[in-house]
Amino acid sequence: MKNQNILQRLALNEDLNFLLTNRIPRTAFTRFMGWFSRIRHPWVRDASMAVWRSFTDIDLSEARKTSFNSLHDCFVRELKPGARPLDAREHVLVSPCDAIVGACGRIGDDPGAQVFQAKGFPYPLTDLLGTDARGLATIDTLRGGSYVTLRLTSSMYHRLHAPTPLTLTHLTYHSGDTWNVNPIALKRIERLFCKNERAALHARLDDGTPLLLVPVAAILVASMRLRAVDVALNAQYRGPHQLLSNARYDKGEEMGWFEHGSTILVFTPPGFALANGVEAGHRIRMGEALLRR
Template sequence: MNISRQLQRLALNEDINFLLTNRVPRAALTRFMGWFSRIRHPWVRDVSMAVWRAFTVLDLSEAKKTSFDSLHDCFVRELKPGVRPVDPRPEVLSSPCDAIVGACGRIGDDPGAQVFQAKGFPYPLADLLGQGVRAKAMIDTLRGGSYVTLRLTSSMYHRFHAPAALSLEHVTYHCGDTWNVNPIALKRIERLFCKNERAALHARLEDGTPLLMVPVAAILVASMRLKAVDVALNAQYRGPHQLPCAARYDKGEEMGWFEHGSTILVFTPPGISLSDGVDTGRRIRMGEALLVRRS
């Protein structure tokens, strides 16, 4: 067995994985990685990418660029035009990103609008979104609707796109921790998504239907960029946390990116439910059918 396979097997051991990715100085390690990944030196880039490849399968055949200036440059890579066709059906909300589907299903009718991060680990939307007037109004709208958790792994394409033609009206930034958001941590840390750094994207579809997307950052990836907000949202951000927007996107248009990979939570009101075949564990690509309006 080669070293790469041995390292990958080691990373899959739940106890070791949890210790290595969570029982460490998460904030300091994340800041260091943010700096280190941007070093533009061929030796640093090549060694970093070799280590990265040792832990995962990294396929760059779809990347728009054929060479990268730094590790970060590879993390946030764009894709060649046309490699992610978007489902054109008007009733379909497409996946905003490449991902593995995590917990998904129906949003609770209870006051907190309970959903799950993993089996047996519920969390209320009130904890995720906070207690502001806008958050409370969104929770009231979403009760009885649908939710889906989309986990981006480190080797995936890290940009996210509009699942339908929509208007982004408001962004609420929540500073927080940098727990790993892999399934191992989600089974051990209660309300993990509510603890981590995240941004709540309040949007409306063309007919006025509300849509909520929440990109959640994680260890090594506590930074996200939104095209509608010209700042990096991360631990160093010192600006206002309530960010009004007036940005319109066509279906499939890029909305932003993670600085590495993490999770996007998608919430819809009643009348929109999971597309056929969308279930926990499925790999999905940006543009494929994720949710569907039911007549």
């Protein structure tokens, strides 16, 4: 326990954390960890999970399985049925994941539709989504709306769920870097979310209201799997970056997962507000109220 506390204190040291996670060959290290985490040898699995536990407060009591074939198998674990009750109120959009709320608030009315990744670090949605016809059309519907940044830590449940009944109409994959997306990096690297690998999930609610979800990858986790797409979206992906979809999801239905943990950005048009208690630093679980009409 003493050694674990020492390791956790080191991990929380901002300068050391930033140096270790962002001053190394990020892409090469991410590819290595993607391969290493899938090794199924019991010694490798057990040693890897022991190190992981030293740095995190991971709780596997809610996991559907009680044993795992590899470190990756644990990363993408499913939960027991009923582990995440849904707020069933029709006017409520629930959190699509377990997370810590980061920057949140109102989307700017300016041409770039400015939002914030951290205090004093704005970024325009034109940089996040691009300036092609699809990106600009989406931005036009979002100006003056609301946004929430949801940060998944490495120990959290890593699956993405529909925040309300919706239809996924279009997916735009943006290849990019693999900067760490923890609060330390967000205070130091401008427009970080616009630089990293990400997927813009364009959706519509049953009444036609647009909704945008943007999973952002990071170091060690530059890979996403979406049920509407039968390939992994990562640095090795060479397929089309514009993918049409007509996948329908009920509230709380699983849409995909990260290969580890990262960030999900949620954007709504005007007419939505943050649910009670949702503010920066708030811990939220999938299925709890995030936004309300």
